[in-house]
Amino acid sequence: MAREFAKIAGQLESEIANGTYTDSLPSISRLSEMFSVCPATVKRILSYLRDRDLVIGEHGRCVRVNPRAAGNPYFRKNVFFLADVSTISTPVFSKILKQVTQALGAACVCTHVFISPEQARESVFHPDCIVVINSRQMNVVFDELLERYPDCGGIVVNMPSSHYPSVAGNCEEAGFAAIRHLAEDCGHTHIGVLTTQLNYPQACFARRYNGAKMYAEKHRNIRLSMAEVPELEYCGQGSFQQTEKLFSLDPQITAVFAVCDMLALGVYGYAAEHKLSIPDDIAVIGFDNLDFSTALVPPLSTISEDTMQISDCLLNLIRSAIFEKQGAKEYLISPRILIRGSTQKGRISISNNLPV
Numbered sequence: 001m002a003r004e005f006a007k008i009a010g011q012l013e014s015e016i017a018n019g020t021y022t023d024s025l026p027s028i029s030r031l032s033e034m035f036s037v038c039p040a041t042v043k044r045i046l047s048y049l050r051d052r053d054l055v056i057g058e059h060g061r062c063v064r065v066n067p068r069a070a071g072n073p074y075f076r077k078n079v080f081f082l083a084d085v086s087t088i089s090t091p092v093f094s095k096i097l098k099q100v101t102q103a104l105g106a107a108c109v110c111t112h113v114f115i116s117p118e119q120a121r122e123s124v125f126h127p128d129c130i131v132v133i134n135s136r137q138m139n140v141v142f143d144e145l146l147e148r149y150p151d152c153g154g155i156v157v158n159m160p161s162s163h164y165p166s167v168a169g170n171c172e173e174a175g176f177a178a179i180r181h182l183a184e185d186c187g188h189t190h191i192g193v194l195t196t197q198l199n200y201p202q203a204c205f206a207r208r209y210n211g212a213k214m215y216a217e218k219h220r221n222i223r224l225s226m227a228e229v230p231e232l233e234y235c236g237q238g239s240f241q242q243t244e245k246l247f248s249l250d251p252q253i254t255a256v257f258a259v260c261d262m263l264a265l266g267v268y269g270y271a272a273e274h275k276l277s278i279p280d281d282i283a284v285i286g287f288d289n290l291d292f293s294t295a296l297v298p299p300l301s302t303i304s305e306d307t308m309q310i311s312d313c314l315l316n317l318i319r320s321a322i323f324e325k326q327g328a329k330e331y332l333i334s335p336r337i338l339i340r341g342s343t344q345k346g347r348i349s350i351s352n353n354l355p356v
Contacts, residue, residue, distance in 0.1 A: 008035050009045045016054050019071030024062040025055065052076060074107040077322055080130040080145065081113045082120055082138035088113075091290060092305045093133055096157070099311040104318070117141040127152050129321040131314070134158040136200070153321025157314060160202055165321065167313045167331040169305045171204045174335045175211025178257045178285050178303060183215070183222055186283055186343055188255035191222060192246035194239060194266065195259045196229040208259040208287060225249045229263060239266025240273075254282060255343070261286035261293050264300055264342075284342040287335075298341025305335050 015021055025031065031042045046063055049055045053076060055063045069075040081101075087093045101111045112127075114120040120141045127149055132142040134157060146154045156166040182188045195209045209226065216224040227242040227249070239258070243266045247253055258264035264286035271278050278284055278298055286293060289304035313331040320329075 004037070005041065005045060005048075008037065008041075009048050012045065012049060013052070013054060016049075016065055016069050017071070017073045017075060021065050022067075022070040024064045027062050068108045072108060073323065074104075074109045076108065076110055077128040078110045078112065078125045079104060079318060079322075080120065080123070080125075080127040081111065081133060082130065082135060082142055083113065083115060083133040084135045084137050085115055087134045088115060090134075092288060092307060093158070095307045096311050096314070097133070099307065100314055100318075103311070103315055114138075120145060129153045129155065129318050131155045131157060131318065132159070134204075136203075153318075155314070155317045155321055157310075158204065161330075165317045165329045167310055167317060167333065169204070169310065169335050170332040171207035172211035172214065173332075174287065174303045174337075175208040175213075175257070175259070176215045177211075177337055178208075178287070179212045179215040179222065179224070181301075181337060181339070181343065182255040182257065182283060182285060183219065185339075186255065186279075188283060189221055189223060190250055190252040190254055191216075191224055192243075192250070192253045192256040193224060193226045193259070194229065194242055194246065194256055194263045195226060196238075196263065197231050198228055199231075205259045212257055223250060223252075225253060229266075237266075239263045240269045241266075243267050243270040256282060256284050258284065258286045261288045261290040261300060261302055264293075264302075268296060278342050279344065283344075289338060294340070296342070301340045301343040302338050303335045304338055306333050309333050 012025065026034065028039050028042050032039045046055065053066055054069045056066045057064055081097065083093065097113070104111050112123060112125060117138060117140065121144070127145065130142060130145050130152055132138050142154065146152060154164045156164050158168045160166065179191060182191050193209055193212050195205055197203055197205045198209065200206060212224065216222045225246055227245040229238040229242045239262070243256070246256065256267045258267060264284050267282065267284045268278065271282050276282050284300060286300050286302040289302045293300040293302050310333050313333065317329065
């Protein structure tokens with residue numbers, strides 16, 4: 001009987017999702033005849049559908065279908081997002097998460113955001129798709145949940161993966177383009193790179209630096225010097241101190257690529273301390289296009305992730321994970337370079353696509 005109950009409930013749920021029933025279900029007596037079960041069983045099934053918000057009440061002897069569920073295969077699907085606090089607070093990822101959850105919410109998908117492994121492990125919901133965003137900490141629970149729910153799809157954001165579909169900004173391409181801009185558009189040959197967290201070789205900062213090195217390796221006239229800011233200090237004095245180290249490594253440096261905009265502040269501080277002009281004495285380009293980048297004097301040239309395209313690709317992967325269960329697919333999204341006054345005198349704000 002339990003198997004028959006589940007089969008009938010599942011069939012009605014599918015027919016509501018595919019639009020067979022858009023206004024109301026047949027009457028209890030008619031459903032009883034259709035499935036050769038007693039009216040009491042039909043009432044139990046309707047109660048189950050009501051608990052899942054697929055039907056919203058009775059109209060005479062018929063049960064009305066929830067209009068949000070009718071013809072909507074996404075209705076009440078559960079998508080888990082796994083991230084940590086630092087990821088949630090990063091403007092790029094918070095914007096992507098906002099865009100994706102709003103789009104899923106409009107389709108009546110239930111989204112659940114977990115910022116600790118304990119939260120995710122204790123959830124009582126059955127996920128249809130699990131997305132881990134830029135978090136090594138959450139990778140362990142990501143694997144645990146996929147093992148617990150083998151019918152669930154998994155997606156990785158901003159981290160390389162050979163097993164799961166993924167979407168990420170092309171950090172190597174961005175680092176390459178930053179040095180290309182400083183070298184070819186601005187004429188600099190002695191360039192410094194201010195980076196951090198190189199102990200995480202697959203993370204975005206290390207990959208941006210790798211892209212910068214790729215350009216220098218292909219152009220022997222470019223001298224590239226690097227200074228690494230300690231992981232917990234890149235928002236403080238560390239970037240200023242490491243900028244000083246850069247210039248001690250090569251006093252002929254005339255341009256600096258900071259792998260994030262926060263590190264670029266250290267270069268601005270160094271220039272003010274030593275009465276150097278930006279961009280005449282030091283050109284600076286950052287990464288992230290944070291709000292303050294246009295408020296600096298001169299405005300900071302920077303590289304911006306294409307959050308809209310990343311969000312669109314992530315939505316496509318979520319749809320595939322829920323319904324099609326496709327194999328691994330990788331999206332690498334080219335960021336945009338925003339050329340402003342810190343690299344070219346007199347430039348205000350011009351957006352270009354990165355070169356292929």
